[in-house]
Amino acid sequence: MILARHADSLLWAGRYLERADTIARCVSVETNAVMHRQATEARLASRRLVQALGLQDEFVAAQVGTGPYAVMDFLVSDDSHPGSVVSAVEAVRENLRIVRDRIPVELWEEANSLHILMQSAKSVGAAAREQTGGEVSRMSVITARRGCRSLSGVMTESMSRDEGYAFMEAGRLLERSILTVELLKSGLGTGADVFDGNRLLAFTHSLQAARRELGHSPQWHAVAKFLLQHEQMPRSVLWCLGRVELRLEDLAAAAGAVATARRRAGALRAHLEYGELDELLGQPEAELAYLGSALAELAADVHTSTVARSSLAEVHAQFVRPGDGRGRPQ
Amino acid sequence: MAELQRSDADQLAYDEAFDRDGNVRPLYAAIVERFSNFDAAELRRREGIIEEEFRRQGITFTVYGDSQGTERTWPMDLFPRLIAATEWQEIERGLSQRVTALNRFLADIYTGEGAAMADGVVPAWLVQSSDGFERNAFGVSVPHDAHCVIAGIDLVRDAEGQYRVLEDNLRNPSGISYVIENRAAMTRAFPRVWEDHTVEPVGQYGRMLRTALESVAPTGAGDKPLIVILTPGIYNSAYFEHAFLAREMGVELVEGPDLVVDEHVVYLRTIEGLVPVDVIYRRIDDTFLDPVSFRPDSTLGVPGLLGAMRAGTVTVCNAVGNGVADDKAIHPYVTDLIRYYLGEEPILPNVETYVMWEPDQREAAFERLDELVIKPVGESGGYGIVIGRNATDEELANARAEIEADPRNWVVQEVVELSTLASMCDDVLEPRHLDLRPFVITGERTQVFPGGLTRVAMRKGSLIVNSSQGGGSKDTWVLAPQGETQAAT
Numbered sequence: 168m169i170l171a172r173h174a175d176s177l178l179w180a181g182r183y184l185e186r187a188d189t190i191a192r193c194v195s196v197e198t199n200a201v202m203h204r205q206a207t208e209a210r211l212a213s214r215r216l217v218q219a220l221g222l223q224d225e226f227v228a229a230q231v232g233t234g235p236y237a238v239m240d241f242l243v244s245d246d247s248h249p250g251s252v253v254s255a256v257e258a259v260r261e262n263l264r265i266v267r268d269r270i271p272v273e274l275w276e277e278a279n280s281l282h283i284l285m286q287s288a289k290s291v292g293a294a295a296r297e298q299t300g301g302e303v304s305r306m307s308v309i310t311a312r313r314g315c316r317s318l319s320g321v322m323t324e325s326m327s328r329d330e331g332y333a334f335m336e337a338g339r340l341l342e343r344s345i346l347t348v349e350l351l352k353s354g355l356g357t358g359a360d361v362f363d364g365n366r367l368l369a370f371t372h373s374l375q376a377a378r379r380e381l382g383h384s385p386q387w388h389a390v391a392k393f394l395l396q397h398e399q400m401p402r403s404v405l406w407c408l409g410r411v412e413l414r415l416e417d418l419a420a421a422a423g424a425v426a427t428a429r430r431r432a433g434a435l436r437a438h439l440e441y442g443e444l445d446e447l448l449g450q451p452e453a454e455l456a457y458l459g460s461a462l463a464e465l466a467a468d469v470h471t472s473t474v475a476r477s478s479l480a481e482v483h484a485q486f487v488r489p490g491d492g493r494g495r496p497q
Numbered sequence: 498m499a500e501l502q503r504s505d506a507d508q509l510a511y512d513e514a515f516d517r518d519g520n521v522r523p524l525y526a527a528i529v530e531r532f533s534n535f536d537a538a539e540l541r542r543r544e545g546i547i548e549e550e551f552r553r554q555g556i557t558f559t560v561y562g563d564s565q566g567t568e569r570t571w572p573m574d575l576f577p578r579l580i581a582a583t584e585w586q587e588i589e590r591g592l593s594q595r596v597t598a599l600n601r602f603l604a605d606i607y608t609g610e611g612a613a614m615a616d617g618v619v620p621a622w623l624v625q626s627s628d629g630f631e632r633n634a635f636g637v638s639v640p641h642d643a644h645c646v647i648a649g650i651d652l653v654r655d656a657e658g659q660y661r662v663l664e665d666n667l668r669n670p671s672g673i674s675y676v677i678e679n680r681a682a683m684t685r686a687f688p689r690v691w692e693d694h695t696v697e698p699v700g701q702y703g704r705m706l707r708t709a710l711e712s713v714a715p716t717g718a719g720d721k722p723l724i725v726i727l728t729p730g731i732y733n734s735a736y737f738e739h740a741f742l743a744r745e746m747g748v749e750l751v752e753g754p755d756l757v758v759d760e761h762v763v764y765l766r767t768i769e770g771l772v773p774v775d776v777i778y779r780r781i782d783d784t785f786l787d788p789v790s791f792r793p794d795s796t797l798g799v800p801g802l803l804g805a806m807r808a809g810t811v812t813v814c815n816a817v818g819n820g821v822a823d824d825k826a827i828h829p830y831v832t833d834l835i836r837y838y839l840g841e842e843p844i845l846p847n848v849e850t851y852v853m854w855e856p857d858q859r860e861a862a863f864e865r866l867d868e869l870v871i872k873p874v875g876e877s878g879g880y881g882i883v884i885g886r887n888a889t890d891e892e893l894a895n896a897r898a899e900i901e902a903d904p905r906n907w908v909v910q911e912v913v914e915l916s917t918l919a920s921m922c923d924d925v926l927e928p929r930h931l932d933l934r935p936f937v938i939t940g941e942r943t944q945v946f947p948g949g950l951t952r953v954a955m956r957k958g959s960l961i962v963n964s965s966q967g968g969g970s971k972d973t974w975v976l977a978p979q980g981e982t983q984a985a986t
Binding site: 168261 | 552553554555731739740741742743744749750751752754755765766767768769772
């Protein structure tokens with residue numbers, strides 16, 4: 168049994184955990200690249216990353232400085248917007264705090280410790296961080312990546328495979344799929360800021376595995392197939408959707424409300440598994456747009472299923488006056 | 498070697514560790530010996546271990562209106578408080594007796610005939626004018642008459658070392674989680690101090706409380722009643738404790754909107770739909786419990802909850818209306834209530850308290866207000882207290898005027914020179930004042946949890962121990978009988 172509110176918190180804890188991990192990894196990949204590039208070129212690429220992560224509006228609003236490390240700082244340590252690593256870590260911690268009583272103590276302690284470490288970097292202040300040549304944010308990235316790894320380790324090794332786990336795991340995998348599709352979009356086109364295949368694989372933690380199969384200079388098309396359709400790679404969208412389906416099956420016995428989400432996940436999985444991807448990727452923008460919106464709708468369906476099935480008819484009597492109790496229904 | 502300061506020779510208060518001649522009391526001999534071997538740097542290092550551990554685990558409490566953010570790490574002093582086995586047995590008997598009488602009193606008021614009022618033990622008008630007196634609770638019976646399942650009774654030790662009851666907390670006493678975490682922290686920071694003592698364990702609280710809560714479930718609930726803890730949410734000052742207790746008992750931690758009442762049955766909103774609830778250990782105040790019966794603007798509560806209680810489909814702990822029995826104005830009558838209901842002499846005396854609506858007592862108090870403590874009846878957490886000897890003439894005159902304007906709202910107590918014990922202050926272990934809040938659990942029977950929360954005023958000379966006002970805490974050891982002999986030899 169799980170409270171609807173708790174299910175919701177765990178779903179979001181999973182999503183934010185994946186988000187923190189992915190942004191930290193992308194920034195770490197980008198930072199290595201920045202050091203070997205001209206400032207203007209580097210900044211352009213970083214802007215593209217901001218766009219891929221869906222933070223365009225936040226970026227404009229935050230009036231990010233022009234220093235070489237300003238974009239990295241915006242993505243890592245700036246808590247004025249919800250898309251930074253520090254904000255995502257805080258959201259993980261707040262959501263886990265709500266379910267603190269039902270998750271393993273270690274999971275809460277890892278999240279709390281990571282939050283404390285990230286806060287101390289934040290408290291240095293943006294100007295001071297820039298002066299260190301991005302050192303502070305770079306250290307934060309290392310801290311965040313390590314922290315996210317131990318969080319997922321504790322989650323995998325000590326969480327009971329109950330409904331709470333199903334929601335948290337589903338949240339992670341959905342967020343991962345969504346981010347993978349968005350990152351793939353940033354490899355399309357011809358501009359100087361387009362990410363090449365290797366970069367996309369590094370962003371999605373797939374470079375090593377892909378190198379064995381695709382060689383050293385994979386084209387976008389091959390990378391897209393790898394990240395969308397690979398059956399053994401835990402970063403691929405197909406793999407994630409298969410796992411989401413399993414988690415929703417786990418929940419089906421308890422919550423009839425997941426039926427819609429299950430159907431959608433199955434249909435989307437079949438689309439990737441049996442669809443002619445080569446043909447579909449002939450119009451890559453259209454296919455990625457379709458996948459993006461289908462995943463967003465799936466995530467919304469899973470979220471909706473956490474809302475308890477208590478219709479108005481069931482709660483109509485909540486304003487009755489005391490005094491005419493008929494006792495517990497049989 | 499750290500300097501372990503003896504209490505001042507002219508100190509009026511009883512020192513727990515040293516007698517008036519500056520000799521270590523036998524009870525504390527071994528622990529004083531151990532601490533004497535640590536220098537200040539070593540003690541600071543171990544203090545750091547505790548602080549870091551609490552921070553990492555998020556063992557915090559909230560100070561409202563604090564600019565440093567809402568959560569503060571729990572403050573724990575290194576030097577433990579020890580209670581000898583024989584001493585504890587006496588306290589245990591006294592507390593059990595007191596809480597039993599208070600539960601009888603509550604049952605008498607709400608579901609009985611009001612015998613204590615009819616027989617003149619407590620004035621009826623005083624009961625009815627109490628803020629905690631709740632008409633909505635009339636006729637709502639509780640299994641085993643356990644109106645107060647969890648009580649926290651504040652004890653202090655006077656200049657002779659006699660334990661006295663300062664206050665009863667029968668509504669939502671907090672602090673038990675810190676008792677257990679203090680012990681865990683002490684164990685990490687001083688792994689070897691246990692070699693000299695056999696200390697009563699504190700880890701069993703979750704089981705003890707769960708058993709009590711199960712025993713007060715409504716008769717229709719079956720053998721596995723569904724128990725929940727109702728919290729106001731993560732921004733409440735005691736949220737850590739609410740989550741801790743849910744974890745220790747293995748029950749759901751819920752907020753008002755997670756519950757819904759239909760046909761006088763309380764349900765939990767789960768992803769499976771609605772599941773009926775049997776027992777609610779609520780950590781929100783009476784007035785926020787049910788917007789239908791109490792404050793209509795409360796969003797923390799559950800509409801219709803009182804109706805369900807009344808219908809007997811759910812038990813709410815602690816019961817509604819307990820505030821009448823821990824009203825500071827009722828406190829002076831509790832010893833008489835013990836005699837009245839149980840026919841026994843009270844084992845634990847009260848702190849001497851004067852009631853301001855009795856003209857004789859009021860006039861006598863006015864003669865020497867500068868020697869007494871003036872307390873508003875409706876406040877808690879140490880707020881609004883005037884300590885006569887520290888007050889200016891103007892403050893005393895104001896207090897006097899306020900008492901005259903509304904005598905029901907004030908009590909005046911003798912100053913108790915709270916006992917002192919060595920506490921870590923600026924690299925020296927200096928005596929600081931402390932109190933003790935033991936917890937008393939009532940289900941089928943009344944049990945006292947060993948030890949309790951020792952709170953300590955970290956400012957020199959201060960008598961205010963509340964954590965919301967900068968107080969600290971101490972690990973509190975009740976020694977097992979064999980441990981006592983060991984320590985004494």
